Amino acid sequence: MLTDQRHQLIRDRLAAEGSVLAGELASRFGVSEDTVRRDLRELAKAGHCRRVYGGAVAAAPFAAAPIGLRGGHAVEEKARLASTAMALLSSGQTLFIDGGSTNTAIAKAIPCDLELTIATNSLGVASALSDHPLVELTVLGGRFVRDLGTCVGADTLAAIAQLGADLFFLGSCGLDASRGVTAFDSAEAEVKRAMARNSAGIVIAVTNDKLATAAPYRVAGAEAIRHLVVEKTAPAAILADFERQGAEIHFA
Template sequence: MLTDERHQLIRDRLAAEGRVLAGELASRFGVSEDTVRRDLREMAKAGQCRRVYGGAVAAALFAAAPVSLRGSHAIEEKMRLARAAVTLLSSGQSLFIDGGTTNAAIARAIPRDLELTIATNSLSVASALSEHALVELIVLGGRFDRNLGTCVGADTLAAVAQLGADLFFLGSCGLDASRGVTAFDSAEAEVKRAMARNSAGIVIAVTNDKLATAAPYRVAGPEAIRHLVVEKTAPAVTLADFERQGAEIRFA
């Protein structure tokens, strides 16, 4: 069986069941588990799945997983994105930073010589900024969702409504040039939309696996994105679609 044929069958299984096991695939294809693991590595690099112990899960399933699980994925890539994203900052700005592991990396990368006002509903972001002496930190309270790692609900929305920001670092579950920014959780999406409305510009730092994907709940159209921070290996065709709609592309 050719490599492309195996990859298509794996994609079909992921679409139908959400996960695959390397041992089962090796038996089905009549190849070694090393061959299957190589297939999964190549597919994961292309953003078609996420490697887990013993096999892989669908990329969308991984994106919807608890933040504690997602935190161990693509650590180096997120650090590079974070370093590129913070070059957009200057002293005196006010920011919204919502949840997500990439946004937590951005919070950790903010230079210590910048005076900023930052409002966040993410406990990870707040923790990363808690000892930043020049940051006026506003923690947006509300109902804490452990899977999301953020506060959501009416109290959070009320707090957001009282504030405005120069930039909103928006954690994206899915990012597509047609559908825009999307999220898996309706309450999370509602808070993101409120922050977007009260911000002068949106910044999204995103790993390749989230490009050209969509989650159920819409947050903002692609035309709302001012800055898109991506990996150097991000598909040029996809990036061109965002550029045509006004996004400035920055490579990490």
């Protein structure tokens, strides 16, 4: 990757989100943090950003976070989950990624040197991937649901039906060993079911607050989960239930 490209991508991200983290950029670009720090120093010198401890913030005219990315809750935990989930990826894979702030964090963490084919119905995920040169991105359109930041409906289902994926990153609303994966919205659950049907494996990354909770609409049974990415502090008893049903546990 060209130094210049890196600089441009950093500026894009600054414009889009107002701030960047050195460590996150390093893993995304596949370079050392030193290199990123050097980049940030130069950009700051050129007036494109202001250097702060841990990263940099946009210089002056930063409008507002454009998308429903303001999943301000538990940002660091989600970034850690995302970084752990990267171990499941390798070049050549095809992925479904649906909505949710954890999945957006995962999309942001995907390194630039992975060649992937990704289909998503989430605007946040699509935006996060829109600058990945090696990712072939398919947007699964449909009726946009504001609260979820995703597309649902017949069009979305039809588009999913034409695709198949190796892994499905399922943004879970509720996760319970007996009730399985559940969602708050009927149409959303239907989309998730369609993605699950057309995927070889399901990956779920959740923060502790989602564990042992359930929402009204059932998406899949716990036995359908292939990989479960959780925080280090997740209760062992709960995890054991999932493990018994075949899930592989990954600690962030």
